[in-house]
Amino acid sequence: MTLPAELTQQLTTWRRDFHAHAEPGWTEFRTTSAIIEVLRELGWETVYGPELHEDSARLGVPAAEVLARERERAVAQGADPELVEAMGEGFTGVLGVLETGRQGPVVCFRFDIDSNDLVELRDDSHRPYAEGFASVNDAAMHGCGHDGHAAIGLGLATVLAERKDELSGTVKIIFQPAEEGVRGAHSIVAAGWFDDVDMFVATHLKSNDGKGNIVTGSDGYLASTKFDVVYTGIGAHAGGDPEKGRNALLAAATATLNLHAIPRHSGGASRINVGVLSAGEGRNVVPRRAVLRVETRGQSSEINEYMFERAKDVVAGAARMHGIEHEVTVVGRADQEAPSSQLLPYIRACFEGTPGVAEIRDSGGPAGSEDATAMMKRVKECGGLATYVQIGMDTSWGHHTERFDIDEDMLAVGVESELKIVLGAAEFLDSLGRDHGEPVPPEA
Amino acid sequence: MTLPAELTQQLTTWRRDFHAHAEPGWTEFRTTSAIIEVLRELGWETVYGPELHEDSARLGVPAAEVLARERERAVAQGADPELVEAMGEGFTGVLGVLETGRQGPVVCFRFDIDSNDLVELRDDSHRPYAEGFASVNDAAMHGCGHDGHAAIGLGLATVLAERKDELSGTVKIIFQPAEEGVRGAHSIVAAGWFDDVDMFVATHLKSNDGKGNIVTGSDGYLASTKFDVVYTGIGAHAGGDPEKGRNALLAAATATLNLHAIPRHSGGASRINVGVLSAGEGRNVVPRRAVLRVETRGQSSEINEYMFERAKDVVAGAARMHGIEHEVTVVGRADQEAPSSQLLPYIRACFEGTPGVAEIRDSGGPAGSEDATAMMKRVKECGGLATYVQIGMDTSWGHHTERFDIDEDMLAVGVESELKIVLGAAEFLDSLGRDHGEPVPPEA
């Protein structure tokens, strides 16, 4: 079984279109609009807008002005104005549902669709630029491969629609917004869309990992908390009245150094990053405002919690030092969740034999953070099985760098193998003696 | 002698129009355009655009994109498109020249016209907001009174045009751009416009100094160097590959703290301010770029030089610490220049008796920095006399704060007193036995 050349070509076309119109978290108006249009064409039902999200559980949504500007931009770039309006205050993303009408399990896939806040390299050594599909949007770039994920999701929707008659049960494909910053999963989970899922697979393209190497149960993700810090001091003329100021930038600079100096934890890996610092209004004015965008991580949720608690002390102490106010806002979070070990042999079997697959491992994977863990956790709580699959690529630049590019050959590998996951799901779950199609008690 | 009520009213109208359309240094397209139009109407000759500036001596000019955007904005806000085009790449400001055709001295005034990079307070306690003339431009606000300076300049041009028949010699009024950041004077001086000046007076409204109190020879200005620092490191995923990054923000934060910690100087006042720090692209990316906007000051040029030299060491050391590149660009500078002591009694006499003037002192003034010192220096080098006048206001908020507002009553004080300066200039210079109208050897 191999995909038709036309579909393989279409995967690349979709991916490059998404790449060129990169949209950061909660502003995926055009991307979502395009996906909805394809799904509808294929006969999938779609859930989007406020229906998709429990509003109170959304994290890290941009300001209303930003959303308004981005909606306009999206429409100018070809998004359907009605759909964009329906997504309103950043209710982006879409859930595609394919009901077969036949009794069977609920199999769910997750593909994330948002871009990074990166400035893409504009240099002929970078293929997207050389071949004319680099991002046209300022400071937005697909530096993590979600453009490819979205394309795999559409490819999977296509082949499933074509073979709908061979399927039983229900297939759900969630095109998730705002994975960067681990913000977007929580409100979709809270809205209940994962409560009836029997089998859940999240998918990620992984660079620098050997072309075609597969991880069936990625377990390396770190727990993480994303937070913003705002310091508010008092401005003053730096020449005439320096003593009247209360310098928010000095507080922010001190906090930055001391945040990075939080002691390592003997229990396992920890991380901290002040990714953005923005402070001050003019060269000759004592800075009265500073904003930091920070994240902590930990190999376990406990280690992440340790980092976050220490970080809050550092942030508060820096404000105390300079006699200024501060505010900390959590804008994203991810816990750890292990893949269901019962599921991994099945996933392995589905990838084995797919053209382009090289080695298959059952654990490993990158040390980033993922809010798909919230979906995995909910599926497991409701009695389903869940895992996270990595598809390896042999690329020379890491994720989240201005030179990142994916290996488009791997798109078909994802589509084909995940089609097999759907085709055999009912039989596999029967073999475990699991009552699918309805919630079962969680595994221990 | 008092100004006609109509002109007094017009001073306020001009000032509020400039205030509402605040334009930072080198982007004073609309302000310059409006001034040129008034000067032309009054019969003054005008010099503007590239003719006004020695291009190679311009400091701290914004990037071409910024200038293009600002030109568009200025036109949208009513600037004459032809004049704006003539100002092209930020050749803003205008020199008005009134030739009387009669032999006599060259008397020159300087008024600066640019705004600060401040966000104006939008609150009814702030008169410009309450009365509807707060700045309509984002992050641009007249927080230093240059809107008032420009209005005084136009008022002076008006009364001089009306009384042209009583005058001899030449009057020049320079409406200078980019005083904030001490950037704009150098290229006008380098173009030679001050080489023939016999008497030079710069003017500044001073807050918190007692309504109507005058300083005839402001000598408190600090020497200053304005510079930008750009750090360039290496980005990396903060969770997956932190060790592969080279963190430009850590370098910038360390530099900021250590810059502020440069030792005080026993020889007199020194200052340092990192007014702006902007670093990083995304929360989960090791920041690969950081930009600092910095200034040093000193009570003498030597002390400022000490600060700047130490600052360069700090900046370079922070780069070395984190294994990254750095670049330092000087974007503004001011030296110290003492007023001509011979001139002060005359200036005093011209302010005495003007309605609204309270106490008059011959020295003092604020501890900011001024590039008018470059004009003063050049005038003195060429044998002329030069001073810097402060006009006191009783305001409750300092310069360069988001609540700054001027006392509009002082505009007429400036116009009236400086008219007197022109009227008596020839006689005063004669009384000193000075050959005016042509260069004389510099005073010791």
Place this chain on the structure above:
Amino acid sequence: MTLPAELTQQLTTWRRDFHAHAEPGWTEFRTTSAIIEVLRELGWETVYGPELHEDSARLGVPAAEVLARERERAVAQGADPELVEAMGEGFTGVLGVLETGRQGPVVCFRFDIDSNDLVELRDDSHRPYAEGFASVNDAAMHGCGHDGHAAIGLGLATVLAERKDELSGTVKIIFQPAEEGVRGAHSIVAAGWFDDVDMFVATHLKSNDGKGNIVTGSDGYLASTKFDVVYTGIGAHAGGDPEKGRNALLAAATATLNLHAIPRHSGGASRINVGVLSAGEGRNVVPRRAVLRVETRGQSSEINEYMFERAKDVVAGAARMHGIEHEVTVVGRADQEAPSSQLLPYIRACFEGTPGVAEIRDSGGPAGSEDATAMMKRVKECGGLATYVQIGMDTSWGHHTERFDIDEDMLAVGVESELKIVLGAAEFLDSLGRDHGEPVPPEA
């Protein structure tokens, strides 16, 4: 088999005597003297003084004045003056050798004997203080259990001497100086004393690990580099001439923060500690000298090297920032070395059945650093087998704290089990088909 009560009592007596006379690395004059005297009494040969060490490979030896003072102190506290003189410039430690005269393997044990630079708690809640055997030496305390190690070594020497007739081959017991700071092993290894060893066992008491729990092959040790930094600036009167100083303390403080902020490594655990900072001469003098005592660690030698390289950049950059000189001196180092897996079942068998032993594991152990790895490495290079054994204790305070105390019950566990190691060594090595008694090719 159980130890005679008299010997068990003697183990405690020895340990408490060493505890009361704690001696930091390279100053173990009294401890070494006492050990030599016991060994001689038992009939062991002893190697000590410059013969024991390759001088050029010694790391982190204190200054001559310190050694002179410590020699005097040791003699005042009962050390044999002749032995102390023989140890001269810090050539402490002793190798005991028991030649059976019968063909057989060379079995070697290592016990470290130095104390920490800690101030012991003087409080009745701390048993050594309450029972009168707290350290009498200022800022020297056995906070790592080496007092217990030395006692186990003497106990083992005692039982081996008593049962010499049952033994074959050679037994070596190295009482190693200066393990703290991973300084003392290198020069003994370089002198060749491990080149003929067939089986090597290092021993450590481990707190907080469950009473009697044994690790036969401790593999958690981190590679480490210990280094001193000296910054030399220029002193000046802080009130009168602050600008003339070059502040070594500001450099040291900046370095300290940035050292702790060196990014974590995705490849495994890393550590950094500025354990001591000492700077300045007087409150009103700009500090012209600062000394830092620093260590880096890594889960692999590569990670440690990464930390050390980054640390050198930080240290150099801080000097550049403040215009001062700096010097970095390496005073200790440890690499990683895995235990010989073939040896672990034998070690397990020797501990099994010893009264007081609870659970036995074959890997694990603390994340400190150990220079016994240098001995292990050399033994393995020369064809021998090597491991590192941990003996667990259920104590409430961690190593290197001012409240540390050992569980003296564990001393006998060590003596008894390690006696069994010697008794069965020849047979075990024969069972592996190893040619012992002479070097064999290294294992892969």
Place this chain on the structure above:
Amino acid sequence: MTLPAELTQQLTTWRRDFHAHAEPGWTEFRTTSAIIEVLRELGWETVYGPELHEDSARLGVPAAEVLARERERAVAQGADPELVEAMGEGFTGVLGVLETGRQGPVVCFRFDIDSNDLVELRDDSHRPYAEGFASVNDAAMHGCGHDGHAAIGLGLATVLAERKDELSGTVKIIFQPAEEGVRGAHSIVAAGWFDDVDMFVATHLKSNDGKGNIVTGSDGYLASTKFDVVYTGIGAHAGGDPEKGRNALLAAATATLNLHAIPRHSGGASRINVGVLSAGEGRNVVPRRAVLRVETRGQSSEINEYMFERAKDVVAGAARMHGIEHEVTVVGRADQEAPSSQLLPYIRACFEGTPGVAEIRDSGGPAGSEDATAMMKRVKECGGLATYVQIGMDTSWGHHTERFDIDEDMLAVGVESELKIVLGAAEFLDSLGRDHGEPVPPEA
């Protein structure tokens, strides 16, 4: 009038003896003992020990162990054991009183006698070392010329004793301890010894100021607060348990940087110095204790207060950052006090004509801090006149450096001129119509 050669020689002998036996503040046991012996020999009454000081007003007294050790040292270096015992817990210094028995004013001189905490240069380029009178005491050095001050005081006592018959009223000479750190004056003032003084003169040798140049009314001193900070965190093994520590050194390093970064004050000169930082016990232990010795200064007491208040915020914030305890103890302070302008012409007249005197100015002087201001303040409050005299030297190295040395020629200048001050005091005070010999109302 010139001093006899023998006395001139004796001045140098005294000075070199004091130099060789430098004693920091509150440990001047030997220096005080030697001075008392000379004064007694000359027939002066002496007040010393607890009688001289109001105990509760003493600042910055060393710990009891230090005092005990220093008393022992002083006796070993020739101090009178009875006198040393009388000085007990650091009640050093002595007041010499010469009662003439004749009605007249109380004229008082102050000479400070303590050394700095400096390590003297041991190099032949440094005269005290080359000529064998460098300090024999570790980390104690006369780096501020107080050895010379004490010698001038003894010289003055000698000539006054010789000419007692020509004098009227009372002469007091206070040999003050602990001027370094501005600690010693307060408790002597509080004990009332200055309440009856009509004329007060403090004296200081000033380097780098031109040989023989005199300042009659030194007014450049800065207000100052001296304080110690102790941070107490939690120790932990830096390899095994880094997350369990609370790092006092990180807090201290952060505090140090941010203390030096406290904004300059537009009202005048400010200073800050963290002169000493001492932290940590061992390289591999997270530092649980850090001590900082800090001072702030200001051109006015208000500016100093501003610095001290900001400093306390910084210190507290750094503790908050790292979750540790902190304590701030004030150990010294000095305010500003202007010299009595009425007195200066008289002082000028007394120095004029003295051999060795060059230029005389009435104001100026160094920007250090002085607790003699507390004496000046008290004398003025009680109706007396007070000033502070500088005697210039042409030396190449500044105060408080390891190479400092005085110009011994200036000792005689001080003795001779100040003898004249006593001889003419009654007549001068009469000429002002001042009721001397009893308190008069303070001058405005």
